[in-house]
Amino acid sequence: MAVTVKTFTSVSEAAGALSSDRTARYLGGGTLVMRALNEGDVSISTVVRAQDQALTRFDASGPRITLGAGVTFARVLAERDLGFLHAPARSIGGPAVRNMGTVGGNLFAPNPYGDFTVALLALDATVAVQGGFGSRDVGIEEFLQARDRQSGTLVLSISCTRPASTGAFRYRKIARIKPKGGSVITLAAHLPISGGRIAGARIALGSMAPTQIRARAAERALEGQPLDAAAIAAAASAATEGTSPSDNALGSAWYRREIVGVHLRRLLSGQE
Amino acid sequence: MSKIPLQFRHNGRDVAIFVDGGTNLLVALRELIGDMTPKFGCGQGGCGTCSVLIDGELHLSCLTLAESVAGRSIETLDGMKLGPNLHPLQRAFADNFAAQCGYCTPGMLMAAKALLDRNPSPSRDEVIEAISGNICRCTGYEPIINAILAAAGGRVSA
Ligand SMILES: Cc1cc2nc3c(=O)[nH]c(=O)nc-3n(C[C@H](O)[C@H](O)[C@H](O)COP(=O)(O)OP(=O)(O)OC[C@H]3O[C@@H](n4cnc5c(N)ncnc54)[C@H](O)[C@@H]3O)c2cc1C
Ligand code: FES
Ligand code: FES
Numbered sequence: 001m002a003v004t005v006k007t008f009t010s011v012s013e014a015a016g017a018l019s020s021d022r023t024a025r026y027l028g029g030g031t032l033v034m035r036a037l038n039e040g041d042v043s044i045s046t047v048v049r050a051q052d053q054a055l056t057r058f059d060a061s062g063p064r065i066t067l068g069a070g071v072t073f074a075r076v077l078a079e080r081d082l083g084f085l086h087a088p089a090r091s092i093g094g095p096a097v098r099n100m101g102t103v104g105g106n107l108f109a110p111n112p113y114g115d116f117t118v119a120l121l122a123l124d125a126t127v128a129v130q131g132g133f134g135s136r137d138v139g140i141e142e143f144l145q146a147r148d149r150q151s152g153t154l155v156l157s158i159s160c161t162r163p164a165s166t167g168a169f170r171y172r173k174i175a176r177i178k179p180k181g182g183s184v185i186t187l188a189a190h191l192p193i194s195g196g197r198i199a200g201a202r203i204a205l206g207s208m209a210p211t212q213i214r215a216r217a218a219e220r221a222l223e224g225q226p227l228d229a230a231a232i233a234a235a236a237s238a239a240t241e242g243t244s245p246s247d248n249a250l251g252s253a254w255y256r257r258e259i260v261g262v263h264l265r266r267l268l269s270g271q272e
Numbered sequence: 273m274s275k276i277p278l279q280f281r282h283n284g285r286d287v288a289i290f291v292d293g294g295t296n297l298l299v300a301l302r303e304l305i306g307d308m309t310p311k312f313g314c315g316q317g318g319c320g321t322c323s324v325l326i327d328g329e330l331h332l333s334c335l336t337l338a339e340s341v342a343g344r345s346i347e348t349l350d351g352m353k354l355g356p357n358l359h360p361l362q363r364a365f366a367d368n369f370a371a372q373c374g375y376c377t378p379g380m381l382m383a384a385k386a387l388l389d390r391n392p393s394p395s396r397d398e399v400i401e402a403i404s405g406n407i408c409r410c411t412g413y414e415p416i417i418n419a420i421l422a423a424a425g426g427r428v429s430a
Contacts, residue, residue, distance in 0.1 A: 003294035038315040094405020
């Protein structure tokens, strides 16, 4: 079925069009929206596009980085200053999907997708959104919790603080099909160390709940501790707390609960 | 619903067509331009047989909104031959028995071209990575990987 495509040159016009039409869907890289159209999803009758360069801009030079929502994974991978985000970007799809898929679209990708968002959640990212009435910043956790109600909102950019050292940020995606494939589970950890102890631990999980979630019990087990065997064991055994995985073709909920602690232990102890 | 005018470059030639809103590039290429080399496999991004190059970058034409290529340059397998000669990659696919039913071949060749244009001497792992979005149900991949490595090694002349 034909849809109406509305293309705007500015983000504010696109945001206006999006917020005033319930059937409108924003088109990022299109890897999920076009798939829905090809499958005959009749809930989409208008597609909104914005050709504003602000959406593909990024600033990776300072301690706080900002990625326009339209930045692709291939673009992230081409940027040396974004090295800490290369593992999550590389874990997505095949080369064509990485050339097309965007960071903004990933915030809305349902299971078994949304891997990049797991990394951004562990990095406590901030999402800049624009509704019909101007723009505002939302914490990524709050954003994800209200994700289903975000249909009229345009994501402008995502920003986060660069991890202090390479070891402070870790990412691991468990997939059955390599080098590409949907996530069985995805894990990311940000572990800032101050005076030999973890201060501000963040652990994020993908495919362990309807949206990406923080593993708060595991974070608590690490907080204020040195990253030693005892703290890692405590975090691993708390990994399933608060999770609600589901069954899909890639793995059962039972299996996901069984393996999440094992992979968290490996991630935290730096094992391959 | 009114038709939307669309112009872009197709294998080095300017084309002008009218599309329906929401039409994907694969449909536009096959049904409106008559270029049957990009194949329809899944329409979901999963098989890669519809792969084309957009401004030199590998994209899935089934997931590309046709309107989004206005003014851009599209390359498909149809434009790969060099005059009367096969492209070195095509030659290498033939010489290395890299096609059986051939359904995946157009996408494989485009993925391989995207790789070699950027990296003329890839490692085996880089070749595997480059075709990781393309599914082949017949060859078991080894002949395809070997063909791409052979073309890269310059062992096949145009
Ligand atoms: C073969 C294949 C393999 C894949 N593999 C992976 C994988 O391994 N890991 C993974 O995480 N994902 C994967 N994906 C899913 C997808 O490609 C990515 O999640 C990608 O990041 C989605 O971004 P997009 O720009 O293409 O989204 P689109 O399809 O353009 O949009 C997706 C949703 O996000 C909304 N949206 C997009 N941008 C904005 C914005 N700026 N503001 C508001 N709403 C917006 C759209 O309206 C839509 O609802 C795969 C997809 C395919 C087809
Ligand atoms: S038809 Fe486009 S990826 Fe399968
Ligand atoms: S040769 Fe048949 S699908 Fe690849």
